[in-house]
Amino acid sequence: MSAPLVDRLRDRGYRLTAQRRVVAEVLAGDNTHLSADEVHTRAAAVLPEISRATVYSTLQQFSALGEVRELALGGAAKLYDPNVEPRHHHLVCDRCDAVYDVARGVDAPDLPAQEHHGMVLDAAEIIYHGVCAACADTAVIADPEE
Amino acid sequence: MSAPLVDRLRDRGYRLTAQRRVVAEVLAGDNTHLSADEVHTRAAAVLPEISRATVYSTLQQFSALGEVRELALGGAAKLYDPNVEPRHHHLVCDRCDAVYDVARGVDAPDLPAQEHHGMVLDAAEIIYHGVCAACADTAVIADPEE
DNA sequence: CGGCGACTTGGACAGTGTCCAAAGCTGGAG
DNA sequence: CTCCAGCTTTGGACACTGTCCAAGTCGCCG
Ligand SMILES: [Mn+2]
Ligand SMILES: [Mn+2]
Ligand SMILES: [Zn+2]
Ligand SMILES: [Zn+2]
Numbered sequence: 434m435s436a437p438l439v440d441r442l443r444d445r446g447y448r449l450t451a452q453r454r455v456v457a458e459v460l461a462g463d464n465t466h467l468s469a470d471e472v473h474t475r476a477a478a479v480l481p482e483i484s485r486a487t488v489y490s491t492l493q494q495f496s497a498l499g500e501v502r503e504l505a506l507g508g509a510a511k512l513y514d515p516n517v518e519p520r521h522h523h524l525v526c527d528r529c530d531a532v533y534d535v536a537r538g539v540d541a542p543d544l545p546a547q548e549h550h551g552m553v554l555d556a557a558e559i560i561y562h563g564v565c566a567a568c569a570d571t572a573v574i575a576d577p578e579e
Numbered sequence: 580m581s582a583p584l585v586d587r588l589r590d591r592g593y594r595l596t597a598q599r600r601v602v603a604e605v606l607a608g609d610n611t612h613l614s615a616d617e618v619h620t621r622a623a624a625v626l627p628e629i630s631r632a633t634v635y636s637t638l639q640q641f642s643a644l645g646e647v648r649e650l651a652l653g654g655a656a657k658l659y660d661p662n663v664e665p666r667h668h669h670l671v672c673d674r675c676d677a678v679y680d681v682a683r684g685v686d687a688p689d690l691p692a693q694e695h696h697g698m699v700l701d702a703a704e705i706i707y708h709g710v711c712a713a714c715a716d717t718a719v720i721a722d723p724e725e
Numbered sequence: 726c727g728g729c730g731a732c733t734t735g736g737a738c739a740g741t742g743t744c745c746a747a748a749g750c751t752g753g754a755g
Numbered sequence: 756c757t758c759c760a761g762c763t764t765t766g767g768a769c770a771c772t773g774t775c776c777a778a779g780t781c782g783c784c785g
Contacts, residue, residue: 448751448762470741484765489742505653509773510741524690524698533696541705542685544670550679551712552670558706559687566697594731594782615772630734635773655742656772 437461438500445498455480456491460501460515466532468510506532506560522558526565535561583607584646591644601626602637606647606661612678614656652678652706668704672711681707 438457443449459467459475467475473488492513495501504512506523508530522535541557584603589595605613605621613621619634638659641647650658652669654676668681687703 450751450763452764468741482765486743486745486766487764490763505651507651524694524696524700526698527701533698535690535694539688539690539694541687541707544681544685544707548670548681548685549709550670552672552679552707552709553715554670554707554709555673556708558708560704560706561687561690561698561700562702562704563695563698563700569699596732596782598733628734631772632735632774632776633733636733 438495441498441500447494451480452476452483452487453491455483456488456495457500460495460513463515465516465534466504466512466514468508468512470510472513504532506530507562520556522560524561524563526568527562528564528568531565531567533565535559584641587644587646593640597626598622598629598633599637601629602634602641603646606641606659609661611662611680612650612658612660614654614658616656618659650678652676653708666702668706670707670709672714673708674710674714677711677713681705 438461439449439454442453442457447453455476456472458479459472462475464475469485469489469492472492473483473485476483476488492501492503496503496513499517500515502514502517504514504523506512506525507527508525512532516534519537521537522539522541524533524535525531539559541559544554544557584607585595585600588599588603593599601622602618604625605618608621610621615631615635615638618638619629619631622629622634638647638649642649642659645663646661648660648663650660650669652658652671653673654671658678662680665683667683668685668687670679670681671677685705687705690700690703
């Protein structure tokens, strides 16, 4: 579709550094839902000297630019989703933190204005919690009674 | 309504320690959405020698018992919500992490079975993201142009 | 009251994320 | 093409959240 992320960065006055290119490349690999650390590991495979600090700040920038979506699902680390369009929700396994996308169409109801508590709302995010197939299986193996 | 938390603990075979009583007391104070650290601070005001480890494990137990709900909203720390019934969703300020409750009635749509990705679903959680009144104000002060 | 074993403690430890001074590099000016 | 202002990166220190464990404590039952 439109110009790649690197072009949009240049157009917005950002310098095109090797680090930004590599992070963009990792994200563009369509590998959904990576943590900052995973992004760093993959980026370092291409550009070994890239630092953690740079990956963190780059992800924040891309997120602020709307190029990537930051997800705070239950896990310890935030996840970065390069799939910003179309907007979608997620299923999360509460045992192993596996994440799946919810296909478009499902959405949260709008909140009536009197429920806003004075806030300016921006977006609603639904997280469907559950147990994934793999985790359900291991549970059966570990507890085969009944 | 029903018996207080302390009674339910005894009934389930848990020992009634001073630490559990104090944590229960802090939560019962209807102070919604406390982090583990805040719970520790408040508990320590009553029982100064209570340890962080105990507060963390106690909160996990209460959460597993359904006495409290663990919330992973955007902030760094998980929050504990003593208001488990009725189930409700939340509004979160992405600037200052303020949290508000959504009144009952609002709920996420059920996911069609073919969207489950093999998971056994347990609960859906909606997070309405936005900017609270206080944060919106400070932004205006900091950026009075236009 | 005594003892078993559940519970707590305190500190070490791991993971995530932020910060900053110094060094490096990009991109535009000349 | 060169130069350089200042945007970026680096690496390490640091803060915070949460987990773990061995040792000591204490609730509860007999
Ligand atoms: Mn996604
Ligand atoms: Mn609540
Ligand atoms: Zn799982
Ligand atoms: Zn706010």
